[in-house]
Amino acid sequence: MSNEHTAGPHSVGRRLIDLVPHIVLIVGVLIFAFPIYVTLIGSTWDAATIGRGSLPMTPGxxxxxxxxxxxxxxxxxRASYTPVRLMLMNSLIMALSIAVGKIAISILSAYAVAFFRFPLRMVFFWMIFITLMLPVEVRIIPTYKVVADLGMIDSYAGLAIPLIxxxxxxxxxxxxxxxxxxxLVEAAKIDGAGPLRFFFDILLPxxxxxxxxxxxxxxxxxxNQYLWPLLVxxxxxMETIVIGITKMIGTGEAAxxxxxxMATTVMAMLPPVAVVVFMQRWFIKGLVDSEK
Incomplete structure (x- = not known):
């Protein structure tokens, strides 16, 4: 009996301690989700209701x-805007071009650095690595000059190529x-696999x-790019959805x-959410699984 009495408060205290991370997580989710919920609800009401500051918390x-x-x-x-379908298309083309371009260039350059021996190999690698300290904002003026000289202002190439x-x-x-x-590399060589076959048949999978x-x-x-599309x-x-929302908000509350x-904001969230949901399993596995 004494063991049960002594273990009881211990076990209750342990359960309470285990609940703390869950409570903190739930509170964090609520704080993060509430503005999204307000935006979703606001997109179902008319402008006058929202403008009065009396937005109900139920759908309109x-x-x-x-x-x-x-x-x-x-x-x-009250104002003129770019249609959302056009802004979404521009953002989608830009985001896909950047993602696919970055992966293609990065995987090829990493393959060259990791598997080939050539003069100044590590020098080139460290030159690439050092650019981590140079964000877009630091090199934005010369980058804009190059893009303008090449006639890529107001084009998909101008939006994506400098960020690839x-x-x-x-x-x-x-x-x-x-x-x-x-x-594995030696086995591929013995089987007669050249560099391209090794890359496509073994490394890519x-x-x-x-x-x-x-x-x-x-x-x-x-x-989510804002500064670069704003410039070019x-x-x-050619407006992207982020730029479009910023211009829609403007500076005057009454206008x-x-x-x-809010409807535009909800639609702007759908593509990235869809990508995360659709590729969630691969995303988590790529980050935490040691057995690729």
């Missing part, structure tokens, strides 16, 4: 009107390639989880169609 009846108007029309009740190089992805692929056993994880990260990176796009036809802004 204007959802279809708001979303269809934001999707296809270029004007609201990635030292981080190159480093990650190189570190993974260094874990490939030498015996082994790297698929790394590629999936990087694709998710790089797609979201490209989707002048026409409304904003908040219902359309």
């Amino acid at each position: 009846g204007e959802a279809w009107t708001n979303y269809s108007q934001a999707w296809s029309e270029s004007h609201g009740e 190089a990635s030292a981080t992805a190159t480093l990650l692929f190189r570190q993974f390639f260094l874990t490939i056993p030498d015996e 082994l790297s698929k989880t790394n590629i999936a994880a990087l694709f998710v990260i790089l797609f979201i990176y490209g989707w 796009t002048n026409s409304a036809d 904003n169609d908040w219902n359309l802004i």
